Amino acid sequence: MNNGDRPILASFDLKKNYEMESGKLEVLRGVTLEIRKGEMVFVTGKSGSGKSTLLHLLGGLDRPSGGQILFEDEDLAEKSEKQLAKMRSRRIGFVFQFYHLLPELTVYENVLLPSLIAKKQDRPWIKEVLKRVKLWSRRTHFPSELSGGEKQRAAIARALVNRPEIVLCDEPTGNLDEETAASVMELLSELHKMELQSFLIVTHDEEMAKRGNRTLRLHEGILVPPEKTFSAV
Ligand SMILES: Nc1ncnc2c1ncn2[C@@H]1O[C@H](COP(=O)(O)OP(=O)(O)OP(=O)(O)O)[C@@H](O)[C@H]1O
Ligand SMILES: [Mg+2]
Numbered sequence: 001m002n003n004g005d006r007p008i009l010a011s012f013d014l015k016k017n018y019e020m021e022s023g024k025l026e027v028l029r030g031v032t033l034e035i036r037k038g039e040m041v042f043v044t045g046k047s048g049s050g051k052s053t054l055l056h057l058l059g060g061l062d063r064p065s066g067g068q069i070l071f072e073d074e075d076l077a078e079k080s081e082k083q084l085a086k087m088r089s090r091r092i093g094f095v096f097q098f099y100h101l102l103p104e105l106t107v108y109e110n111v112l113l114p115s116l117i118a119k120k121q122d123r124p125w126i127k128e129v130l131k132r133v134k135l136w137s138r139r140t141h142f143p144s145e146l147s148g149g150e151k152q153r154a155a156i157a158r159a160l161v162n163r164p165e166i167v168l169c170d171e172p173t174g175n176l177d178e179e180t181a182a183s184v185m186e187l188l189s190e191l192h193k194m195e196l197q198s199f200l201i202v203t204h205d206e207e208m209a210k211r212g213n214r215t216l217r218l219h220e221g222i223l224v225p226p227e228k229t230f231s232a233v
Contacts, residue, residue, distance in 0.1 A: 007034035008072060008166050008198050009058055015066035016053050027053050029221035030067065035166065040192050040199040042209035045218030051202040052170050054218065058200065059092050059168045060084040072165070090118045093159030093167035093197075097174040099151045101143040101158070108139040111157045118162050126161060132194070133157045133187060149180035153187065160191065169201040173208065185211065 016028040027050040035041055045051050056062040058069060060076050069076040071087065079087065088094075101110050111130060115121045130136045133153040143151055152172060159167050172188065173181035185208050192199050201212070209215045216223050 005036045005038075006073070007036050007070070009035045009200070010070045011058065011067060012070075013067040014054070014057060014064050014069065016050070016057060016062075017065040026221055028057070028064070031218075031221075031223055033216060033223065035198050035200055037165075037198060038196050039214070040189070040201070040212040042212040042215045043200065043202045043218060044204065044206060044209050044215055047204075049218040050221055051218055055168050055170050055200065055202055059094060060088050061094075089114060090120070090162055091165050093162070093164040095152070095155050095159045095167065095169040095172045097171040099143070099155045099175075101151060101154055103143050106140050106142055107135055107146070107154045107157075110143070110154055111161050114158060115161050120162050125163075129157045129160050132160075132191060147180070148176050149184055152176065152184050156184075156187065156191070160197075163195070164197065166198040166200065169199065171202050171204065174204065181205075181208075 010033065012032050014028055014031040015026070018025040018027060031054060043051050043054065053062070057064050060069075060071070060079070063077075071091070076084065102113070105113065108126070108130070111126055112121070115126065127136065130139055133156055135150060135153050135157060138146065138150060138154075141150075143154070146154065152175075156172070159169075169188070173184050176184060188199065188201070189211055191197075199212075203209055206215075217225075
């Protein structure tokens with residue numbers, strides 16, 4: 001890993017509070033991190049430690065209470081909702097624990113849709129992506145006609161279809177049995193090696209996290225030990 005590379009995504013002193021009747025809940029209390037081009041970085045931490053919150057902020061799905069997020073040196077705070085939506089659809093891929101596939105669309109259509117929205121339709125590439133996740137033979141299936149691992153592979157294909165610079169995955173294997181989880185993780189590793197994309201992957205699974213270049217550990221709203229003490233592999 002070339003540490004001289006510019007980061008794709010960086011946060012500085014990132015904070016997120018939720019105001020509730022019972023008081024203020026400080027979920028993120030100052031998270032500073034950098035993800036460089038081509039890195040596969042894992043985020044671990046106990047349930048409720050703020051992993052999903054962090055991913056949502058970094059992906060522009062939610063706004064922070066404080067601090068700064070830079071995506072390729074562009075400050076997300078300066079972007080309108082419309083600009084954020086455009087950035088999300090073209091430059092960031094999302095993979096969620098529960099797949100979020102549209103039930104009334106086939107696998108092929110689920111993967112095609114983000115490319116239509118981004119006006120980047122490229123049918124040969126869709127075929128290639130579906131082959132990479134080994135779902136070309138299932139392309140006419142509806143999500144209800146897929147296994148859990150297949151659904152997640154379809155969601156991964158959908159996340160990759162617009163060739164995003166970074167793929168954010170929130171517990172992509174959390175809903176799968178051990179064997180299927182391992183195969184999905186293997187696939188993510190392979191895909192990561194094929195392109196120069198960066199991956200940021202939230203997981204509970206410390207074993208899984210060993211596959212990455214680095215692991216960021218969230219505890220009580222901060223990264224512990226500080227990210228800088230982890231050296232890139
Ligand atoms: N919209 C919200 N309003 C109030 N509190 C919230 C909201 N969203 C999340 N929280 C709280 O913020 C904390 C962090 O939530 P988050 O979903 O980021 O945790 P997590 O690390 O992803 O947990 P898990 O491993 O269970 O998915 C939790 O205590 C949660 O209850
Ligand atoms: Mg979560």
